[in-house]
Amino acid sequence: MSNRIIMFLAGATLAFNACGQSASTQTGAPVETKEPNSAYKPAFAGQTRVAGVKSATNYEGKVLAEGLKNPWGITSLPDGRLLITEKAGTMRIATTDGKVSEPITGIPKVNSAGQGGLLGVRVDPAFATNRMIYWVFSDPTADGNLTAVAKGKLSADEKTIEGATVIYQATPAYKGTLHYGGRILIDKTGNLVISTGERSDLETRPQAQSINSGLGKVIRITKDGKPAAGNPFAGQADARPELYSYGHRNVQGLAFHPVTGDLWEAEFGPRGGDEVNRIEPGKNYGWPTITYGIEYSGKKVGDGIQQKEGLQQPVYYWDPSVSPSGMTFYSGDRIPEWKNNLFIGSLSGMHIVRLVIEKNKVVGEERLLAGEMQRFRDVTQGKDGALYAVTDQGRLYKVDKK
Ligand SMILES: [Ca+2]
Numbered sequence: 388m389s390n391r392i393i394m395f396l397a398g399a400t401l402a403f404n405a406c407g408q409s410a411s412t413q414t415g416a417p418v419e420t421k422e423p424n425s426a427y428k429p430a431f432a433g434q435t436r437v438a439g440v441k442s443a444t445n446y447e448g449k450v451l452a453e454g455l456k457n458p459w460g461i462t463s464l465p466d467g468r469l470l471i472t473e474k475a476g477t478m479r480i481a482t483t484d485g486k487v488s489e490p491i492t493g494i495p496k497v498n499s500a501g502q503g504g505l506l507g508v509r510v511d512p513a514f515a516t517n518r519m520i521y522w523v524f525s526d527p528t529a530d531g532n533l534t535a536v537a538k539g540k541l542s543a544d545e546k547t548i549e550g551a552t553v554i555y556q557a558t559p560a561y562k563g564t565l566h567y568g569g570r571i572l573i574d575k576t577g578n579l580v581i582s583t584g585e586r587s588d589l590e591t592r593p594q595a596q597s598i599n600s601g602l603g604k605v606i607r608i609t610k611d612g613k614p615a616a617g618n619p620f621a622g623q624a625d626a627r628p629e630l631y632s633y634g635h636r637n638v639q640g641l642a643f644h645p646v647t648g649d650l651w652e653a654e655f656g657p658r659g660g661d662e663v664n665r666i667e668p669g670k671n672y673g674w675p676t677i678t679y680g681i682e683y684s685g686k687k688v689g690d691g692i693q694q695k696e697g698l699q700q701p702v703y704y705w706d707p708s709v710s711p712s713g714m715t716f717y718s719g720d721r722i723p724e725w726k727n728n729l730f731i732g733s734l735s736g737m738h739i740v741r742l743v744i745e746k747n748k749v750v751g752e753e754r755l756l757a758g759e760m761q762r763f764r765d766v767t768q769g770k771d772g773a774l775y776a777v778t779d780q781g782r783l784y785k786v787d788k789k
Pocket of ligand 1: 662678699
């Protein structure tokens with residue numbers, strides 16, 4: 388079957404599913420036009436460079452605020468305001484019309500060198516009564532830096548975090564400042580799902596494949612930092628019971644699918660090989676044994692293989708890299724054609740990725756706000772059903788229909 392026919396069929400599927408809604412237009416041509424770094428072949432059709440789509444809805448990205456200092460994570464408070472972390476170690480609260488608070492104090496020291504700092508943040512589902520907040524940060528210890536998780540209570544006047552406590556450290560520590568992962572979600576059982584990185588260097592990289600290391604993992608812990616019940620390696624000798632999945636490089640996107648409830652993640656590849664994965668407990672996602680990327684030097688990674696029995700294939704990958712950061716599925720009603728699509732902040736690509744997903748496969752890709760020339764660090768869905776995003780350059784955006 389020719390590529391053209393496959394694209395036509397994909398377009399027909401989209402139009403059918405969007406019946407009764409304003410349907411996205413299938414443009415056919417992939418949104419990526421640059422040469423890939425390698426000649427690696429995908430494992431299945433639609434694993435990279437799928438047909439481009441274009442939102443039919445007249446949407447806009449409005450700058451609500453500027454001057455945030457390297458914002459990294461954004462999430463909604465129950466009243467609809469936005470809680471934002473800044474890399475150097477502060478949090479601020481922003482209203483959805485762009486008023487930004489003074490920095491919130493009481494947060495344990497972070498090491499903000501390199502890619503470290505105050506990272507992902509979530510509020511307790513019972514925040515309205517307990518005011519608890521959970522966050523990930525780069526923890527400077529005597530042995531080096533590591534990805535850690537802390538919790539604390541937002542004071543009634545919203546000026547400080549009370550009783551901040553470090554509840555989990557993804558050891559071992561390492562004297563480097565790269566690849567901390569750093570996202571956090573709260574799952575439907577009330578446990579915390581955290582991402583880490585393999586700390587980038589050749590020395591630590593193999594630990595992504597070790598189930599007795601905290602590096603290069605998705606981790607699932609209780610709100611007290613203990614391994615969550617039902618984790619895949621519980622009771623297994625020489626394995627850490629807090630681990631949920633492994634073989635990751637640097638996971639900076641985590642989101643639950645609003646319909647299936649599945650955990651999805653995005654991670655950075657080296658030169659090419661950025662990935663979107665659907666995470667199943669206990670599975671090995673391959674890094675550094677398999678990858679669609681190459682070393683920054685241009686050499687192959689390891690044996691230069693992309694597929695291996697027992698190692699999970701990404702649902703989708705990019706080459707060249709877009710640097711996929713924070714992400715969310717859209718479950719709002721304001722733009723019906725976006726329902727259940729995945730939105731990912733792109734750093735080096737400087738846009739917001741929109742992926743249309745059907746039956747766990749990507750069937751369309753769009754680039755939003757590419758003209759803004761911003762490094763989109765995180766995106767979340769507001770209580771009002773609009774998307775809110777923060778950029779490395781310090782902007783807070785609202786993305787909504789005009
Ligand atoms: Ca992988």
